[in-house]
Every structure is written in C-alpha cells, then in structure tokens.
Amino acid sequence: MSDVKLLKGNEVIAEAAIRCGCDGYFGYPITPQSEVMETLMERAPWNTTGMVVLQAESEVAAINMVYGGACCGKKVMTSSSSPGVSLKQEGISYLCGAELPCLIVNVQRGGPGLGTIQPSQADYFQTVKGGGHGDYKLIVLAPNSVQEMNDFVDLGFELSFKYRVPAMILSDGMIGQMMEKVTLSPKKPRRTEEEIIKEDGDWATTGKTADREQNVITSLALKAEEQEATNLRLQAKYKEIQENEVRYETYKADDAEYLLVAFGSCSRICSKTVDTAREDGIKLGMIRPITLFPFPTKQIKEFAKQVKGFMTVEMNAGQMVEDVRLAVNGEKPVEFYGRFGGIIPSPEEIRVALEKQLFNK
Amino acid sequence: MDVKEIIAKGDLVYEKTKVLTDKEMHYCPGCTHGTVHKAIAEVIEEMGIQEKTIGISPVGCSVFAYEYLHIDWQQAAHGRAPALATATKRLMPEKYVFTYQGDGDIASIGCAEAIHACNRGENILMIFINNGIYGMTGGQMAPTTLDGMKTATSPTGRTVEQNGYTLDLTKMIAPLPGVCYVARHSADTAAATRKLKRALKKGFENSMKNKGTSFVEVISTCNSGWKMSPVAANEWMRENMFPVFPLGTIKDE
Numbered sequence: 001m002s003d004v005k006l007l008k009g010n011e012v013i014a015e016a017a018i019r020c021g022c023d024g025y026f027g028y029p030i031t032p033q034s035e036v037m038e039t040l041m042e043r044a045p046w047n048t049t050g051m052v053v054l055q056a057e058s059e060v061a062a063i064n065m066v067y068g069g070a071c072c073g074k075k076v077m078t079s080s081s082s083p084g085v086s087l088k089q090e091g092i093s094y095l096c097g098a099e100l101p102c103l104i105v106n107v108q109r110g111g112p113g114l115g116t117i118q119p120s121q122a123d124y125f126q127t128v129k130g131g132g133h134g135d136y137k138l139i140v141l142a143p144n145s146v147q148e149m150n151d152f153v154d155l156g157f158e159l160s161f162k163y164r165v166p167a168m169i170l171s172d173g174m175i176g177q178m179m180e181k182v183t184l185s186p187k188k189p190r191r192t193e194e195e196i197i198k199e200d201g202d203w204a205t206t207g208k209t210a211d212r213e214q215n216v217i218t219s220l221a222l223k224a225e226e227q228e229a230t231n232l233r234l235q236a237k238y239k240e241i242q243e244n245e246v247r248y249e250t251y252k253a254d255d256a257e258y259l260l261v262a263f264g265s266c267s268r269i270c271s272k273t274v275d276t277a278r279e280d281g282i283k284l285g286m287i288r289p290i291t292l293f294p295f296p297t298k299q300i301k302e303f304a305k306q307v308k309g310f311m312t313v314e315m316n317a318g319q320m321v322e323d324v325r326l327a328v329n330g331e332k333p334v335e336f337y338g339r340f341g342g343i344i345p346s347p348e349e350i351r352v353a354l355e356k357q358l359f360n361k
Numbered sequence: 362m363d364v365k366e367i368i369a370k371g372d373l374v375y376e377k378t379k380v381l382t383d384k385e386m387h388y389c390p391g392c393t394h395g396t397v398h399k400a401i402a403e404v405i406e407e408m409g410i411q412e413k414t415i416g417i418s419p420v421g422c423s424v425f426a427y428e429y430l431h432i433d434w435q436q437a438a439h440g441r442a443p444a445l446a447t448a449t450k451r452l453m454p455e456k457y458v459f460t461y462q463g464d465g466d467i468a469s470i471g472c473a474e475a476i477h478a479c480n481r482g483e484n485i486l487m488i489f490i491n492n493g494i495y496g497m498t499g500g501q502m503a504p505t506t507l508d509g510m511k512t513a514t515s516p517t518g519r520t521v522e523q524n525g526y527t528l529d530l531t532k533m534i535a536p537l538p539g540v541c542y543v544a545r546h547s548a549d550t551a552a553a554t555r556k557l558k559r560a561l562k563k564g565f566e567n568s569m570k571n572k573g574t575s576f577v578e579v580i581s582t583c584n585s586g587w588k589m590s591p592v593a594a595n596e597w598m599r600e601n602m603f604p605v606f607p608l609g610t611i612k613d614e
C-alpha cells in the first residue's frame with residue numbers, strides 16, 4: 001500500500017503521531033484543529049501500537065497529562081489552537097522547568113480573546129518569547145505544508161528528546177485545514193519499557209528499582225543558587241540549540257536585491273509574490289525561517305550585506321519583524337506588512353506593499 | 362552507635378521503614394503531613410511495592426514529599442496532580458500511582474482535575490490531606506475552612522455571606538460511578554493511623570484491580586496555620602472538624 005495520501009494538515013498530525021511511535025495524545029477540542037483528536041479516535045491506535053489517546057476535561061488537564069506522561073519517559077503530545085494554548089502556558093513553563101521532552105501543536109487562530117477561527121500567526125510572541133513564566137525557550141518548528149506537518153512530528157520529538165526541551169509545531173488554521181498530497185513517514189515501533197529504562201532511566205519515573213536512586217521530576221528549587229544553576233543549565237542548552245538546530249529555506253535569494261521574510265503559510269503566499277516580481281525583472285527573494293527558535297539570525301544578518309532591504313510578511317500586527325530587525329541591526333531597512341484577524345494576505349497586496357514601503361523609498 | 366548494636370536482632374520489635382528517607386522533615390512539629398507520610402511509606406513497604414509505586418506531589422506544604430518517601434516522584438503544578446496521575450497510570454498500567462494533595466490543591470484550584478479523574482474512574486489512589494487551611498502560604502482560607510474559622514484571609518472568621526459554604530469534596534466525589542472506594546480518616550492517634558493504613562492499602566490494591574478510583578481523605582491539623590499547640594490543634598480538630606467531616610468508610614464497592 002502506498003504511503004502517499006491526500007490529507008488535511010490536522011489529520012496528518014494524527015497519522016504521523018501513530019507512525020512515529022508516539023505513546024500518548026491528550027487534547028481538548030477546539031477549532032481549527034479538532035481533526036487531530038478526531039482522526040486519532042477514528043484510527044484507535046490503542047488497538048494497534050498501544051498508543052493512549054484521551055480527551056481531557058480542559059487544555060489545563062491535557063498539558064498536565066502530557067507532563068505526567070513525559071515524566072515517565074514516554075513520547076507524549078497535545079494539540080490545540082490559540083485560546084487553548086494560552087491555557088496550557090502554566091504547564092509548558094513547568095515542562096521547561098522540569099526539563100521534559102514533549103510535542104505541542106498550535107494550529108493558530110486569530111485573537112486576542114475568543115477571536116476568530118480563521119488562520120493567524122499572532123501567537124509568535126507567545127511561542128517564541130515564552131508565553132508562560134520564567135526564562136525558557138521552546139524548540140519551535142513552523143511548517144508551511146501538509147508534508148511538513150507530517151515531517152515535524154517526528155523531528156519535533158527527536159529534537160525534544162535530544163535536548164529535553166519541549167517542542168512546539170507552530171502551525172495555523174490554513175495549514176491545518178488544507179488538503180495536500182503527503183508522503184507519510186515509515187512506521188516506527190513505540191519504545192519498550194526496557195528501552196526507556198536503558199535510554200532515559202537516569203531521570204524518568206519508571207519506578208525506583210533497588211539498583212538506582214529515586215528519580216524525582218520537579219521544577220522546584222527553594223534555594224536561589226539551585227534555581228540559578230537550573231537557569232544556567234537551560235541557557236547553555238538554548239545556546240547549543242541556537243548553534244546546531246537552525247533550519248531555514250531560501251527561495252530565489254542568491255541574487256536577490258530585496259528579501260521577503262515569512263514563515264508558515266505566509267511563506268507560501270510570498271513565494272507567489274517572488275515569482276511575479278521576478279517576471280517583472282525585480283530581483284526579489286525570500287528567506288523562510290523553519291525553526292522560529294532557534295531563529296536564523298546569522299543567516300538574515302548575512303543577507304543584510306547583499307540586499308537593499310527586507311520586508312517581513314505575517315498574519316499578525318508585526319511580531320517576527322522584531323527578530324528580523326535585531327538580526328539586521330539597523331544595517332538595512334526592515335519593513336513589515338501584515339493582515340490579521342484571520343485575513344490571509346494576497347500575493348498582489350504584498351507586491352503593492354513592497355512597492356510602497358521598499359522599492360520606491 | 363547504631364541502634365542495631367544496642368538492640369539484639371531478636372529483640373527488635375519496631376523499625377523505621379526503609380521507604381522513609383533519613384532526611385529531617387521540614388514540617389512543623391505536630392503537623393499531620395509527617396504522620397501520613399510515614400503511614401504511606403509503611404504500607405508501601407508492607408505491600409512490597411516500592412519499585413512499582415509512583416507518587417505525585419502537590420503544591421502545598423507537602424510539595425517536598427519526594428524528599429521523604431524513597432520512591433519515584435513527579436512534582437505537579439498546583440492542583441494538577443490527578444492529570445499527571447491519569448497519564449502515568451494509563452501509560453504504565455502495571456505501576457501503583459497515587460496523588461497526595463492538600464485541600465487548597467485538590468478542592469480549590471484543582472477541583473476540575475480531581476473530579477474528572479474520579480469520574481473517568483482512573484485506577485489510582487488519591488490521598489487528600491484536609492487541614493482546612495492553606496498551610497504553605499501562611500494560613501489563608503481554604504474551601505474546606507469551617508464557617509466562623511479565623512484565617513489570614515478571613516481575619517474575623519469565615520462567613521457564608523462572604524465566602525459561601527465549607528466544601529465537602531469527598532461527599533461530592535463519593536456518588537461518582539468511577540469511584541470504587543471513598544474513606545475519611547484521621548491520623549491523630551495510633552489507632553486512627555492504623556485504620557488509615559488499612560484504607561491506604563485497600564486503595565493501592567484497588568488500583569491494580571481495574572475497579573476505578575480510590576479516594577482517601579485525612580482530616581488533619583495545621584497547628585501553625587491554626588495558631589495552636591499540636592495538642593490543642595488535635596483537640597480542636599476532633600471537636601470542630603469531625604462533626605462537619607465525619608470519619609468512616611463512605612463507599613466500598
């Protein structure tokens with residue numbers, strides 16, 4: 001049977017989870033991502049791989065179920081959309097403080113408040129700058145296709161376990177709802193109890209056997225020196241992640257005089273703008289950050305030597321643009337164009353914005 | 362000199378359970394938490410389940426329970442222990458999983474997680490330390506604070522007009538079909554603690570029988586928060602709390 005299928009982004013998250021050997025999914029329904037749990041319930045993986053799927057009473061409970069599962073060294077995940085992800089922030093902060101691996105998917109919708117169920121990228125700040133309390137970072141992957149929704153489930157778990165830092169797939173209602181051809185990942189078995197003990201038995205709560213000390217998962221340190229030691233360890237990890245895990249993609253950027261910067265669904269739209277500009281002889285290119293943390297700061301800084309100016313395009317009021325400006329550090333103009341509230345910008349209006357804000361300035 | 366050098370092996374009638382660590386407890390003298398910790402540790406030892414037991418500690422004075430019981434522990438956010446326990450038990454069904462929570466933790470901020478874990482009939486043991494006050498944060502009012510009781514946030518005494526009624530969470534939980542065992546005990550005398558231990562044992566045993574949730578409340582003292590001597594606190598508890606929260610087995614199916 002071919003593993004190439006036509007699926008919705010949200011459905012693919014579920015398929016990929018089962019295939020990558022995920023142990024548990026805990027969620028609470030919210031548009032536009034409910035298909036993730038619906039697909040899992042329909043596929044009933046507890047009968048095949050033994051994966052646990054549970055509808056929790058709230059996003060608060062769901063993220064804390066993820067916390068419990070992660071404590072056991074299990075591959076666990078949750079998904080939600082913006083208002084639900086806000087509720088998860090306490091749990092996310094605890095997961096970071098306790099240095100636990102897990103995967104969180106945010107299929108963003110417009111806010112603030114109950115907002116709209118239409119796509120948005122307005123949770124960039126919340127995700128990248130730390131939506132919960134304390135100094136922490138998530139590993140943030142921003143897919144721009146259904147294929148990447150598939151690929152980033154496995155990648156997210158892999159990176160998360162490698163560094164024991166939670167990973168977030170920052171998607172949006174457009175990627176979650178759209179159908180595309182996707183090559184599903186090969187099936188991987190779930191880790192056995194023995195494998196977990198062998199690989200993560202030095203920290204996971206798998207039961208205190210006579211041959212080892214007790215394992216305690218906690219984010220509590222009453223002594224300031226202890227807490228600072230935790231913070232320093234976390235910062236060292238984030239530095240390592242910044243050095244080793246930056247992922248980005250460029251499009252027609254080699255000879256570009258102007259560069260668009262866009263992530264996720266906006267990058268799909270921007271590639272159209274690049275194509276039409278090129279037809280008109282304008283040397284426009286694009287850089288797409290794939291990891292939002294770690295951010296491709298160095299790469300963008302490098303482009304500042306080459307191009308006359310940048311413009312970020314986002315479905316928000318201008319969030320990632322701050323990181324681009326930090327990277328460019330005043331060397332070249334960095335403009336911003338955005339639509340929000342669930343409105344998706346068109347390639348044409350991006351072109352108009354480029355003309356007005358960058359080309360003719 | 363080690364105690365074993367003084368007492369010959371054959372004469373030894375009582376020994377501290379090895380499931381309790383040798384760390385000095387941070388609890389105030391007279392606090393019920395320490396007694397209940399010991400009861401749990403002894404039950405774990407007697408059942409021989411130290412290697413298979415995962416504890417979930419709360420936010421409250423007993424946040425550090427992991428310092429004293431020599432088993433694997435997860436430290437939960439305030440009120441969320443039942444959610445952690447849910448996932449842990451479902452992902453590792455062969456383990457004995459229990460939560461340990463204060464009244465603020467379980468009956469206030471974590472009320473939803475507690476009720477839903479019970480309603481799903483999670484195969485866990487939930488231990489509820491009801492001292493009628495927020496011990497850790499300095500003696501503020503809890504949902505379980507008795508009417509008229511003075512606390513830091515009800516300095517002239519709790520009133521129905523201002524705060525509503527004293528919450529009996531255990532009574533709310535008992536009718537849920539997901540719950541197989543509900544009992545309310547104390548730990549103020551040796552006899553009471555022995556009864557508590559039997560209840561805890563039953564709860565642990567139930568969790569391996571796929572019968573649903575076991576829920577054991579311990580009516581407790583917080584002599585510091587109540588601003589009483591340990592002896593006076595125990596007397597006050599018997600006089601004032603036992604009538605509102607009567608002891609006994611409420612459900613056993």
Ligand SMILES: Cc1ncc(C[n+]2csc(CCOP(=O)(O)OP(=O)(O)O)c2C)c(N)n1
Pocket residue numbers: 420421422423439462463464465466467490492494495496497498503583
């Ligand atoms: C989200 C959150 N809110 C508030 C607190 C502060 N806090 C710590 S312990 C506690 C109350 C604990 O009372 P209880 O559960 O009755 O436990 P006790 O100390 O009495 O055993 C509170 C409000 C916190 N740590 N986290």
Ligand code: SF4
Pocket residue numbers: 387388389391392393394422492496497582583584585586
């Ligand atoms: S404050 Fe109260 S609950 Fe906390 S240790 Fe002291 S007596 Fe026990």
Ligand SMILES: [Mg+2]
Pocket residue numbers: 463464465490491492493494495496503
């Ligand atoms: Mg209390």
